[in-house]
Amino acid sequence: MKNLLVAQSGGPSVAINATLAGVVEKAMTNQNVGKIYGAKNGIMGILTDKLIDLTEALADPETLQLLCQTPSSALGSCRMKLSDWEESTFEYDKILGIFRKYDIGYFVYIGGNDSMDTVHKLAGFCERMHVDDVKIIGAPKTIDNDLMETDHCPGFGSAAKYVAATMSEIACDCNVYAQPSITIVEIMGRDAGWLTASSALGRLNGDSAPDLIYLCERPFLVDRFLEDVREKMAQKHSIVIAVSEGLRNEEGDYVTDSLQNRAADAFGHKILAGAARYLEEILRFEIGCKVRSIELNVMQRCASHVASASDIYESRLIGAAAADYAISGGTGKMACIRRTSEQPYRFGIDFVDIGQIANHVKTVPDTWINEAGNDVTEEMLTYLLPLIQGELPCTYKNGVPVHLHLY
Template identity: 75%
Template sequence: MKNLLVAQSGGPSAAINATLCGVIEKGLSDKNIDKVYGAQNGIMGILAERIIELNSLLSDPQSLQLLCQTPSSALGSCRMKLSPWEESAFEFEKIISVFRKYHIGYFIYIGGNDSMDTVQKLATYCRLHNINDICIMGAPKTIDNDLMETDHCPGFGSAAKYIATTFSEIACDCNVYALPAVTIVEVMGRDAGWLTASSVLGRINGGAAPDLIYVCEKPFSVDRFLEDVRDKLAEKHAVIVAVSEGIKNENGEYITECLQNRTTDAFGHKILAGAARFLEEVVRQEIGCKVRSVELNLMQRCASHVASAADIYESRLLGMAAADYAITGETGKMAVIKRISTKPYRFEIGFVEIEKIANKVKTIPLDWINQEGNDVTQEMIEYLFPLIQGELPCTYENGVPVHFRIPTAK
């Protein structure tokens, strides 16, 4: 009998453990699988042989349910880019040797765009080297919602629910004073503004916030931004702005680049921060009213206490589907969500060749952004609405939520 290996990679989310749960459930229940292993810290953990058996740890439904409500990556994560195997085959040979040692026939990698790069490279290496007894599948994860070929990504719905909730609560706080004030809230999103756009859901119960929404798909003009803020201040005393961390000017430069030189991560992405702080100073100098900036930061991806039940349900199904598809002998693909209808909301799970996904970015359709570039359209609201529905029961002890912890591999 063969064994199944699962690992997590990239930025954590409130739903990535639900996908892990789905993979484990399928592995434990399938008669063709002997053991289910987890690699700690993604592909780095495989290279370092940080492998842990999960059968006994997660054999009961209570543990699996607790895992589903636990934020972040229970197996740990990494941001490691495999070298092209044509240049150096060492990493690939090491990975295959570890697979052989643990009798791994199926490997499921849960992650975002950069993780799918790893899936593509490994699957291609196996195919070209006639390694036909190891199946490699991708299971999507990213709060940025920027993976191609899937209607939306696991983790995005919960992050969107948190952002919508937070904006509605920020509005309650900001509206208590009579003095003019501007609050600028920075939302994650380097090259795609899906998360920032989700702030619009803060209005669905009758609220007005955010008053202005700036996503990174359209060029950002500081002068136009100041005009927009002045216009809103003429209408109301408290103005709340949502802004993507990755907004760029007409030359394609991040507006924060004038603040300091930015370093890059292992995949060559610029490390961003400071868009809201930059705009705070602009408003203070040019308008002169009370102004503050807020960076939601890590809370967007770890707020499991306000997770979307729809998101957790779909994430778990995707994990099961990815594992099931690999066990049938498929490889080099990613499980995806295909939306059948919005009203009522219906979906199905499909599978797409990893080459169509890896190293590509899905951005917001431009016709879902208003002409002025300071808001989103009704089409965006209708797309987002089903993804934040439902609340999960949360197990508490001593007044705070309980989380599942996987021990470190020896």
């Protein structure tokens, strides 16, 4: 009998704790697993011997349920890449030392691209050193939805639901005055526009926003943008524009770079103005009407009170599947969601070599963006729709959501 270790890494999401819950419930009910440990702050907590015994802490279903409605990483997170073991085995020896100390036989690492790099390197090192009594499995998580192989990433559906719901509410808010106005909403995603695309779901029930959508996959041309805006403003007095934070120009530079360089002269150091603020300045100057920019900011990755039921469900299942796979002897893989049917939506979980995933980015297919580059296509909506379905009961106390604190 061996113990299981689980850790979380990368940017927070609403669903990463559901995956943790899945790992724990699977390990808890398996006779081959002894204790369940969680590392604080991902791989950093392993390197510094900061392990928490979760076997007692997460023993009852009610606590697991509360964990599932807690946003962000209950175990803490880190942004850390391991050095290459070909160059130095220092970190790897330390990690293996901790694995031995706690008799770890199974390690599940929940995270995004950098975390899968860690799984890749660690599994590679174990293979090379003929360490075959530690099984290492990755469980995907990222609101950016940019991991390869998996149909979509746990955490994305809830972020998409937040973006869609908020967009439908912003549509109501922006429409109230008779005066011309433009609202720009900046959505997370530096390299992939999946989350920005999900703003289109805000229109499904007849709300009017967004009117224009710009993803970071297409070069952003200011002149083209101004043309689009003028055309829309000729049709209606108030428009809403959704943009990826990672908009780049034809040269591949972030559009915000020019603003930051200009601002640097005045402030002595760069002002971190986002894409929406940049476009706000341009529109105020070029169009001249009332312009407002909104950053959905961290709320899109932590608004657990409006989580997607299907996302939380899948995230929990994928955690359970990852633990199960490791306990059954699998290693060096990531759990992936396969869409097996579109109507009705069905999915399965399988496991893919981590080497095919780590350090790659899955961007939006060009054919899912309309020709004008200012909206998404029906295929995109069909893809997104199942991921935001369902609402979960959220436990409130004192009028405020309740969260679980593990430490």
